Amino acid sequence: MSGHTRETERLVDLRSDTVTRPTPGMREAMARADVGDDVFGDDPTVNRLQERVAELLGKEAALFVPSGTMANLCAVLALTRPGDAVILSDDAHPFNYESGNLAMVAGVLPRTIPAQHGILNPEAVREAIIRTEDHHFAQTTLIEIENTTNRGGGAIYPIETAADIFALARENGLRVHCDGARVFNAVVESDVPLEEYAKHCDTISFCFSKGLGAPVGSILAGDAETIDRAHRFRKMLGGGMRQAGVLAAAALYALDHHVDRLREDHRRAREFRATLEGTKGLAFPIPSPTNIVYIEVANAPRKVLSLQKRGVLVKATSPTRIRVVFHLDITDEGISKAVKAFQQTA
Numbered sequence: 001m002s003g004h005t006r007e008t009e010r011l012v013d014l015r016s017d018t019v020t021r022p023t024p025g026m027r028e029a030m031a032r033a034d035v036g037d038d039v040f041g042d043d044p045t046v047n048r049l050q051e052r053v054a055e056l057l058g059k060e061a062a063l064f065v066p067s068g069t070m071a072n073l074c075a076v077l078a079l080t081r082p083g084d085a086v087i088l089s090d091d092a093h094p095f096n097y098e099s100g101n102l103a104m105v106a107g108v109l110p111r112t113i114p115a116q117h118g119i120l121n122p123e124a125v126r127e128a129i130i131r132t133e134d135h136h137f138a139q140t141t142l143i144e145i146e147n148t149t150n151r152g153g154g155a156i157y158p159i160e161t162a163a164d165i166f167a168l169a170r171e172n173g174l175r176v177h178c179d180g181a182r183v184f185n186a187v188v189e190s191d192v193p194l195e196e197y198a199k200h201c202d203t204i205s206f207c208f209s210k211g212l213g214a215p216v217g218s219i220l221a222g223d224a225e226t227i228d229r230a231h232r233f234r235k236m237l238g239g240g241m242r243q244a245g246v247l248a249a250a251a252l253y254a255l256d257h258h259v260d261r262l263r264e265d266h267r268r269a270r271e272f273r274a275t276l277e278g279t280k281g282l283a284f285p286i287p288s289p290t291n292i293v294y295i296e297v298a299n300a301p302r303k304v305l306s307l308q309k310r311g312v313l314v315k316a317t318s319p320t321r322i323r324v325v326f327h328l329d330i331t332d333e334g335i336s337k338a339v340k341a342f343q344q345t346a
């Protein structure tokens with residue numbers, strides 16, 4: 001764990017799109033929020049957010065939760081039983097970065113498959129499905145997809161691929177959960193409507209606390225019965241929040257003001273990458289269609305420290321790979337500073 005709070009003002013923090021701080025307008029909306037006890041279902045702002053998101057996604061119901069991790073976990077708990085197998089990419093967030101909760105909390109068997117840029121290939125999914133009366137086998141009951149993909153460089157699910165996977169799931173009596181932590185990045189970049197992405201899964205979650213710039217909160221949507229089950233699991237996991245309207249107000253503000261501007265993050269990511277492409281000692285191993293850029297270097301931890309000395313924060317995701325993420329708090333000046341720091345340390 002590390003903290004950079006004291007120096008935040010002069011640092012260009014590209015470690016993640018989760019580092020954004022609420023804007024003055026968002027803080028004002030939070031201060032004005034009408035609130036109640038959401039564990040009793042009494043918070044009008046949370047209720048408004050849930051209804052609005054359900055409608056946006058074309059789902060029956062939605063549930064506000066503290067984090068993307070809890071949204072994914074509630075979905076898995078609501079859609080599976082312990083001992084079931086869940087198919088997901090070996091780059092998927094829950095498999096890599098959710099502290100083993102699939103095994104420890106949901107008690108499911110992750111059946112991971114290799115996937116280019118984190119996008120599952122429907123044929124590979126078909127081969128991994130196990131539905132049999134033979135009691136040797138864990139039964140596959142769920143497929144998880146991620147849109148956009150974090151470890152896949154912000155890759156966008158082609159809508160046809162999402163549709164094929166959902167059709168395959170239906171054919172085999174399986175459910176599909178979409179971890180749409182950054183689904184709005186997919187929407188603005190692809191021009192595929194949100195509802196269209198949501199149509200090809202049983203449940204979908206997204207985060208307000210990433211590119212959308214809210215301080216806390218994610219949401220899970222699906223049919224009423226599944227969301228009711230998820231509501232019980234949210235309580236069980238300690239995720240029932242009381243006057244959560246102050247957070248829901250930030251989320252509503254983000255939906256009103258911070259969706260279209262995600263295009264700016266994508267433009268900055270493209271410009272940053274284009275300027276540095278060809279620089280000695282830096283390679284770009286995968287495409288960067290949205291706000292995440294991966295850079296291959298000889299010694300990532302050493303590079304991270306050299307950049308930090310120049311006021312630029314990035315994350316090493318492997319001994320030779322660095323992740324750079326663009327967001328609301330990054331300006332064009334910030335990009336220039338980051339580019340210069342990369343050039344000086346190359």
Ligand SMILES: Cc1ncc(COP(=O)(O)O)c(C=O)c1O
Nearest residue numbers: 067068069070093146150179181
């Ligand atoms: C694709 C994806 N899913 C889920 C999460 C988890 O979100 P949280 O950090 O709010 O638990 C993240 C966080 O970075 C993510 O990138």
